[in-house]
Amino acid sequence: MENAAATNMMRRFCVGDVIRRRVLRSPREEALVMNYKGKIIRRMNYGELNREANRFANAIMALGVKKGDRVAILSHNCIQYVVYSLALSKMGAWVTPLNFALKGREIVPLIRHCEPVMFIVEDELIDTVREVENEIPSIPHRIMINLSGEKPRPEDWLDFDALCSEKYPDDEPCVEINGDDVLTLMYTSGTEATPKGVMNSHGNWYATIMSNAMDQSTYFRNSDAARQHTMRKSVGLGAAPLFHVAGHVMIFFHLFTAGRYILLHSPDPKVIMQLFQEGEVTRGSLAPAVFVNLLGTPGGEDRVRKLFGNLEEVTLYGSPASESLLRKIIEILPNCQFQNYYGLSELTPLGSKLDHDDLLRKTIEAHRRFHGAEPIGQPHSMVEMKIIDENDREVPPGTIGEIAVRSPAVMMGYYKAPEKSAEVFRGGWFHTGDLGIMDEEYYFYFVDRKKDIIKTGSENVSSVEIEQWVAKNPKCSDCTAVGLPHERWGEAVTIFVVPKPGMTIQEEEIIRYCREGLAGYKIPKRVIVLSELPKNPSGKVLKKVLREKYAGLYRESRLAEGMDGDGTSGKKGRKFLRS
Template identity: 35%
Template sequence: MYLTQGLHRMQQQNPDALATVFRGRRHTYRELGERVSRLAGALQGLGMQPGDRVGMLGLNSDRFLEYMLGTWWGGGVINPVNIRWSVPEIVYSLDDCDTRILLVDDNFLPMAEGIASTAKVRPLLVHVGDGVAPAGMLSYEHLIREHAPVDDAFRGGQDLAGIMYTGGTTGRPKGVMQSHLNLWSSAIMSLADHPLQKNCIALHVAPMFHTACMSSLVAQVVAGNPHVFVPMFDVIDVLQTIERERVTDTLLVPTMLQAMIQHPDFAKYDLSSFKRLTYGASPIAAPVLERALELLPGVEFMHGYGMTETSPAISRNGPGNHSREGIANGLLRSAGRPLQGIAVRVVDENDNEVPRGTVGEVVVRGSNVMLGYWNRPEETAEALRGGWMHTGDGAYMDEDGYLFIVDRIKDMIVTGGENVYSAEVESAVAGHPAVAACAVIGIPSDKWGEAVHAVVVLKPGCEAAEAGIIEHCRQHIAGYKCPKSVTFTTALPLSGAGKVLKRDLREPYWKDKARAVN
């Protein structure tokens, strides 16, 4: 149960198989193993001891995978940096877990000196690029060339593998400690539940600092499949890469999937190789998903539900429910059933399991559940109380064990004494033909305590009025759930993982209030 095991296996059994593709670079597993073992030696030469943290600030690439595997091979712990963060936020995460080595690619060189000069301990900066390293930085490629390969440290099991900082949507980000066992077992349980297809070629689109993409990476390493990378999400780049590299599998967050199927050039590309699409990380509006199923009839769709603290697997809704039958019986809207090896319950505020069909909080236990939050024993104890990870997600479970996520508990709106789940309202709003994207929040109301408010992005060239959006919702959900007000914007604020930052949407309405509920 160590995360370099898949690389060892491929070096032994099929070393000349294709391992990575990024732009013009292609490496076999033999070449990947050589680069990883040399990078591990370089990191050790820079002072990395077993358990030391190494960070990387960069877009998706083959070198990002090398960083992960090389750090683990050398006995270190990865700290992938959120690419959407400002310099102070990045410095906070480096200081918090004492990260002394930071790899930076060309895209983030303007931030490098600001990070290094304001950190408590100036990290060693490594330039991850093809050109000459800037002054004060070491060259990634030079380090690999000049250092001899070293033996794998073979850290595994409960040894710390990564510190994944939460998005910081509320308060300071927390460092989620994931062990080798956490990440390995999450991948194995996902593969056991839905095995990869033969000759799988995986495209990594979601940001690699995020646990959803990391889970896909680890699973592909375990399986020994080729990895294809695009730096970041761009609709045309993704479509071109699928066509050129004959990609079979990918993971997208809903905002990416929506942008892809709505692009006017979508139908121009040959996507015949494409066989499986996993989506997750945030809710998806039903009209978007149903349209995607229409446009990609030969593709298996799967919904993955999880969180950073569970590395991330919890449940999965497979291809069988992404069908006309699944739409008709409602299972399309499910988050699926818990994966093998993972125990899930839905509980009330006293941690008592609630009857099937009753909304409560999802709690999880299994070998995939985090070790805890870095240097936060009280918050760790609260999250893992009773031996169960408390997710903060509100959901109900049906008689067949299917989970239906209704909302984040903190996103629930209490209006006139009724509980309204924003995800349900968002699905109704998204069904309006002029709506491209939306988010629903609670805002202060003297009459209702909180009022349901929708923030809407319209499709290019489309028009809609507040009254029309509200009336559309009345045709699909109860009146008390419908927005009391609507504002229009050109774009929703997104985290690096593509999640809507509802904190930013709420802030103008609640900034003068003593608390964020009314």
């Protein structure tokens, strides 16, 4: 080992080192369980995981892959995906995940942008890539992950598992890696525009892992309700896709705290509910809508206890939970700690967290003081956060402005986009593009994405506030609000609603419901009932799809004429829309 590399390994920030050190303490503890379409097909302990990662790293280095090269992957969650991420973290290449839901034509520009030297593809997705193979620039090495065993490996493609075999040495790769070296190149979900490539470094990920562990430990030590739980024996459910920053932070955190992680090939609701019911999972993420739907069925409380009774910690995501729902689930599941979390890919995704002890109190405060803004808690220990105006000046508590952040987890920048990076880094703070509020206790509240604010007439309306109010309707399972072009108002508040199973929703009843709790200019001009909302695999509502599909709604509808500012119409009744 050369002296420079040896000195570097002595003190460096390298994510791959963390798993090696974990193996020294618990090599035989189970690390990963692979659930492939409802069946357990593989289990792997920490020692085996580290060996396979080293072998794969050494194998691809022998093929010529080096530090700084991009290695793209298109796959659902699987053990091979984790091996790939850890292997690249050890030898300095860039983990470059692509969304498995993308069509071939959508993959092409990403491949052209990142210029990988190697492309790893799951067998189930091979056809997607082969359809556009002639449009993809030449890639020296292509590798297939054989999960189903039903697809023949294309000619000139390598087999992933063969590159992890005993044919290759399991010695630790000797590569000089520093904290500012990029580990992941993750493309944003692209709900609004062309995806951006977010460069997160080893130092970014190290800060996220360490800060999460430190803050989690502090909370468990100081909270009477949480002290009975132990992170060391946690079992996590890996439903979040690994192409997303949330999927990676969850797997890294579980592995580096000696937890066990059940990887789901895809987020099948039936499989997820089965795993919860079996009682092995202790930590997971759930949307409030899941609880709303279950509690709305006969015997709902007992079903919630049966499904989630063994959970010790739940991160709530999606539409914010109402005060009444929080009271109910805390009562039904007294041994579970609930939390809200705020983060972005650009923050790796270290942002803020609202712990269980403050969740109900701050939810009540959000509704009473801040018109239903979502409480997102206090920044992590390594994070500074503030609210700024359009001139980047900090505003007083209680004032809406843009959330700005600085921390060692802030991304290195957008790949091949220095101007865009400079724009969001101005003044030495990362500008999130999110609107928020800070209160007098240094707790933060999410108001809306700046781009999702609905500008109707002379007023700015938060889509989140509309969604939170409509979500409390007893017939509503899911909803989202957008602004659609309107000749008179500029943008018209429009709400898309998914009814609970077995229920129907009429447009007028939602309008009446909104009049009970919203100012006149916030009341939706139209209510559109859908069987489901368009979402990406990360669970994010694709508002762009709705805006494009319904862009002509008010031009085409005669109801657009004669509408008053409170959402009422001069016409008799409304047309009931269902898609």
